[in-house]
Amino acid sequence: MENEMTLSFAAISENEALARMTLTFFVAALDPTLEEISEYKTVISEAVTNAIIHGYEEDRSGIVTVHAALDGREVTVTISDQGGGIENVEEAMQPMYTSKPERERSGMGFTIMESFTDSLSVDSGQEGGTTVTFKKKFSPVQETCSSVG
Amino acid sequence: MAENCRISTTFVEYKESGKRPLNYEPKGGIHMNQITLTSGGIVIVRPAGELDHHTADSIKREVSRLIFGGKASAVIWDLGSLQFMDSAGIGLILGRMRDLGAVEGGTVILNPSPTMKKMFELSGLGSHLLEGTQEDAIKRLGGILHGK
Numbered sequence: 079m080e081n082e083m084t085l086s087f088a089a090i091s092e093n094e095a096l097a098r099m100t101l102t103f104f105v106a107a108l109d110p111t112l113e114e115i116s117e118y119k120t121v122i123s124e125a126v127t128n129a130i131i132h133g134y135e136e137d138r139s140g141i142v143t144v145h146a147a148l149d150g151r152e153v154t155v156t157i158s159d160q161g162g163g164i165e166n167v168e169e170a171m172q173p174m175y176t177s178k179p180e181r182e183r184s185g186m187g188f189t190i191m192e193s194f195t196d197s198l199s200v201d202s203g204q205e206g207g208t209t210v211t212f213k214k215k216f217s218p219v220q221e222t223c224s225s226v227g
Numbered sequence: 228m229a230e231n232c233r234i235s236t237t238f239v240e241y242k243e244s245g246k247r248p249l250n251y252e253p254k255g256g257i258h259m260n261q262i263t264l265t266s267g268g269i270v271i272v273r274p275a276g277e278l279d280h281h282t283a284d285s286i287k288r289e290v291s292r293l294i295f296g297g298k299a300s301a302v303i304w305d306l307g308s309l310q311f312m313d314s315a316g317i318g319l320i321l322g323r324m325r326d327l328g329a330v331e332g333g334t335v336i337l338n339p340s341p342t343m344k345k346m347f348e349l350s351g352l353g354s355h356l357l358e359g360t361q362e363d364a365i366k367r368l369g370g371i372l373h374g375k
């Protein structure tokens with residue numbers, strides 16, 4: 079199956095749920111398992127939250143853009159912002175690294191994203207904002223299940 | 228329906244949560260979070276719906292208030308009816324562990340979903356996880372709080 083979508087929204091925390099929900103519906107036809115879908119939602123939530131609180135420092139006029147493309151049972155999702163960017167991506171991706179310890183961040187976002195995806199890349203410069211791209215392949219639907227229900 | 232079959236995951240997910248997709252995040256949904264204080268000074272937090280950066284704050288304020296007011300010395304996070312959690316949940320729990328300060332080990336994380344469990348394990352909180360009832364969690368805390 080091939081499909082594609084783009085969603086842009088204001089950098090406000092209410093929209094984290096909007097992004098999760100929209101991207102969940104986008105892959106619903108693949109009938110992922112509950113665990114696959116909740117891992118996928120978590121990754122989206124991590125990246126969108128990062129764009130809002132780190133990229134835009136909660137400046138509500140920022141715009142976050144999410145693009146998703148389906149190729150067979152694999153989805154490729156890109157989450158981008160035009161915010162402040164990451165100075166040192168390698169350091170930012172270390173487990174427990176956070177630039178905002180006072181804000182109850184645990185610094186586990188990137189570690190969680192890496193563990194719940196098949197591949198993850200982060201492209202950031204101090205001027206051009208940040209783009210996070212991940213791929214996740216959903217396991218094939220079990221034949222034995224199709225007759226039940 | 229066989230338990231492990233995934234006939235329309237999205238639908239099942241909403242059905243289980245008792246919410247309609249279009250009413251995804253109801254206003255005042257925050258009130259579905261239950262926070263109770265036992266006579267033994269244990270706060271039991273049972274968040275519902277989705278725990279993210281947007282919804283974590285009100286739980287933080289209430290639980291911190293109980294800890295700093297000297298009313299609570301342990302927290303049970305009962306995640307059995309939580310539909311979704313991201314790293315905001317980890318920050319919330321680690322933050323309250325910091326609030327508890329000297330009370331070593333006064334935290335139990337009860338019945339997380341498999342995805343949440345992975346996140347807690349990645350974050351070094353694996354030893355606080357427990358599958359069971361709130362009574363089991365209270366018993367475990369009793370051992371920790373009075374056992375030395």
Ligand SMILES: Nc1ncnc2c1ncn2[C@@H]1O[C@H](COP(=O)(O)OP(=O)(O)OP(=O)(O)O)[C@@H](O)[C@H]1O
Nearest residue numbers: 128132133170176177183184185186187188208314
């Ligand atoms: N979109 C972004 N724009 C600017 N900086 C970012 C962005 N995403 C991440 N960062 C930087 O990378 C760091 C690590 O991100 P990560 O998601 O791993 O942790 P966190 O957001 O600080 O905490 P947590 O995700 O556990 O709540 C952030 O603290 C921030 O400095």
Ligand SMILES: [Mg+2]
Nearest residue numbers: 124128187188
């Ligand atoms: Mg983060």
